Amino acid sequence: MKRPRSLLQSSYLFFANVRRPLCIGAVFLFFLASYAHAGDAPSYGDAFVSASIGDARTLVPVLASDSASGSIVGLVFNGLVKYDKDIKLVGDLAKSWEIKNGGLTIIFHLRDNVRWHDGVKFTAEDVKFTYEKLIDPVVPTPYSGDFKKIKRLEIIDDYTIKVVYKEIFSPGLASWGMAIMPEHLLRNEDLLTTDFSRHPIGTGPYRFKRWRSGDRIDLVSNHDYFEHRPYIDRYIYRIIPDPTTMFLELQTESVDSMGLSPLQYKRLTDTSFFKQRFQKFKYPAFGYTYMGYNLKDKRFADKRVRQAINYAVDKEEIIDGVLFGLGRVCTGPFVPESWAYNKDVKATPYDTDKARELLSEAGWIDSDKDGWLDKDGEIFEFTILTNQGNGQRKQTAEIIQRRLKDVGIRVKIRVLEWAVFLKEFIDKRRFEAVLLGWGLSRDPDCYDIWHSSKTKEGEFNFVGYANSDIDWLLEAGRSTFDIEKRKNAYHVIHQILYDEQPYLFLYVGDALPVVHKRFRGVEAAPIGIGYNFIDWYAPKAEQRYRQ
């Protein structure tokens, strides 16, 4: 299931989310470094200090939708399944599962040796309880969509659970990465106001210890964790709202890890001081930035116009200028690391002549020689809307503005506050073009973004794209577990969408995390670097914090 969200939030976090496929932020490492010292036996102890610009909001898993809450939830709780380092689904609280009935039924076999942090045994009741909360109409959870596809959920015995879907729904399996909540503690609580949101009890590798609002959240390792006791004793999540302050904290080694900006990555971290103490990573983020057209606008309804704009905008220039080269050209709705990505779709070159040609074919010519294209006496002029607080998008919009001026299209830019932007402009379709990003989940299903039924207010096909072929392919893609069939469907979707250009696909940026060098076992994998956090350790001699 796509989980579109503001890319704004995604950059500071790079691991804790791995337990929750719904929230995962990043994958694939180019950077394969080997620095595990041979012969070192892992030692317990020390603390890992990470930092976030925002405080967590609530640690009730089904309500936690911001990245800070998501990271803590990811360490304190477990789902039934999780992605391993190669982005394959493996068991977490579930030992194994069976897919039956052609995909309509999933049977989960749960681990029988798991205890909640308060000592109570984890059972199938907890899974059922979590499911019931997810589909409860009064629980304002953003994760309900996938679970509404479920017809019924039955407890077979304490450690076996059967999920029956209304129709075959392949993204359903991954949705069970959803963190499971303790039934015995929340049965009689209102999730919106419960104290649990500040003192969560989970099954995960770390126990919640303390939350000082706006300052930090402390976790301690769970010695009885069912995989094994994590080597790092304490996990400290500092809240540092100012990114410059955060970077200064990193330079004084008071923070062990953060997500770098492209500029910090390129210009500020090549000092010998930094190289001695920190390990930098770089891998494409699982999301892309695009400019979406309002397809109800008759100028943009013409495919030739959209294609012309694609020729007129130099994506490489944007990547160099805005991302300092740390990103790649986006050629469609999937990122290159996804199995849904179609390698045969090639980015169109930057070609202003071709752009002009297509525009004049569509009837846009500069008849009065004033430098701007016109048609039926009207100048080609439109406004790009984007959200406040994202400098990269603003700069991208400025570069697009300059390039479109070259072909005679006048562009204005308007930056809006996020809530106003969403409610007053996106939902009400009051825009000509918008510059936004999608953060993607691992499963390529993008039904919500492209299906023609998803164009109502508040839904995500706000550009108003309608194509019956695409509709059919999207349905086909989510209604089978056969990966080859799915791959075929998504490859075709990729090709059609790039040709049709309902979006001007711009770039896929890089995630740029950095980790202090005293931590060993930090391994690069397709999923990113945090998947094996419980195996990280700092050798005794290098530990910085005592218990």
Next chain:
Amino acid sequence: MKDLIKNKLALFGASTILVMIIIALLAPLTATHDPSAINIEDALTGPCRTHLFGTDALGRDIYSRMVYATRVALSIGFIAVGIAALLGLFLGSLAGYYGGKVDGIIMRFADIMLCFPAFFLMLSVIAVVGPSIFNIMIVIGLTSWMGMARLIRAEILSLKSRDFVSASKALGASDGYIILRHLIPNGIAPVLVSFVFGVAGAILTEAGLSFLGLGVQPPDPSWGNMIMDGKAVMGVGWWVILFPGLAILITVLAFNLLGEGLNDVFNPRLKRQ
């Protein structure tokens, strides 16, 4: 005026402001580069002959941006405080002249506004209406008229019983005429002082708003947003934040010294000496 010239600090303030105004007015001539021309290859060049104060992370010329930012700073300062002064003069003279209920209501309103930390109010509003130069001016104006209203009210209270006011009244002059022609001109001095201090305050306020991302938005340069943009790269380029900060410091200092000088000149008690 002579007193003012004798006061060296005030003189320094006044001449600095004058220079700033000239720079701002002649920005296209005084700037050496296009302030928003992005040039990635030149990014973060230190101060040199072509780039007097160096370049920022996008290779834009800091000196030229500062020149244009002077325009922004002064216009925010003067217009915002101008709005505050108009409001203050209007409400303050109504209160002072009519007294009674009008006075009670207006001054109570001023008291209420004075209770709020102005910055809280500004940020609550700007976060919602969006941070344009125009909005910033209005919001600063709306939250800083109270002092001036109080000052003009006090002046009018002491002036209104004077002979020339009763004479005017006897001659059939309207209230508006009396307020505009007699009372305000005679009582304007303290408001003027407050105006000068107010400009300094408004420039600092814009910087503060910039820190929260609610100041003037790029590509329009303001000293505040230049520091804000620059702080991310201050590790490699000290000049990126140093110069805009100094510009704020010097300008605000200049307005304060001038204000202080005017204060000395206008303060009757000290004049006696």
Next chain:
Amino acid sequence: MIGYILKRILNLIPVFIGITLISFAVIHLAPGKPTDLMMEMNPKADYEAQERLDEIFGLDRPLHVQYLTWLKKILVLDFGISFVDGRPVLKKIAERMPVTILINVLALIIIISVAVPIGVKSAVARGGLFDKASTIFVFAGFAMPSFWLALILMSFFSVRLGWFPVSGITSLDFENFSIFGKIFDIAHHLVLPLIVASIGGLAGFSRYMRQSMLGVLEEDYIRTARAKGLDESTVIYGHALKNALLPIVTILGLSIPGLISGSVIFESIFNIPGMGRLMVESVFTRDYNTVMAGLVLSALLTLLGNLIADLTYFYIDPRIKAGG
């Protein structure tokens, strides 16, 4: 005396109502509802859930009803629950308020103990070198954007020299420290924030002190004292200073809003979990209840400060007593 106090307190009622009105109006200017923001991530926008949220927060009712309900509640100090995390707003503020008050009180003490001597000295030697130098110094302090100064202090004293922590108010091992260790730890963290918080306030207080002192030195009783042949320091520190300090009491009350405004900046940059940062966070997340509570409470704080200042002034000023 009691009559005066009563009158002052009665006067506060309309002011209080005005404060609540403005706080309410400011935040309701915004198009859209805060619950929109809570639902923004939800692809299958659950209208039932949205409606329930609106109901919980009373957003489905007309504005004036919302205002009156809210007003009634805050009279018994019920500021409702936060839109962001569902916790009682008062609890959130109570967590954040102490550190803001601590820093502002300390800053005020620093400001007064530096500004008063500066003001007195420059009044006594008016126009002299000290007067001029101190004028430039205090105004330069005022003229520096506080976050700029903070950045410079942080990169020099914390990163380059390593003398102070960059940000925060406690070390990671704070809980294990002895009581003195804890006090030292907090003090260590507060040095730079206090410098930033105080330096801007010096100008106002020292200039006011200077004016006040100049005024007092002109008074007849000072002339008399001088004429009696008392030595200059007795005149200045024995007689003049006491009287010149009186108006400072009034300014203390008036300076509260300014100090709280300043907290927004230095708490954000030094990462101090106080009231100022809570306000910024709440504004950005459209947490109406918290923003309104923050506005009302900080305005009330000022009101209270002013009241105390007035009463103190009334109590200690012989002239008012004799006259009133």
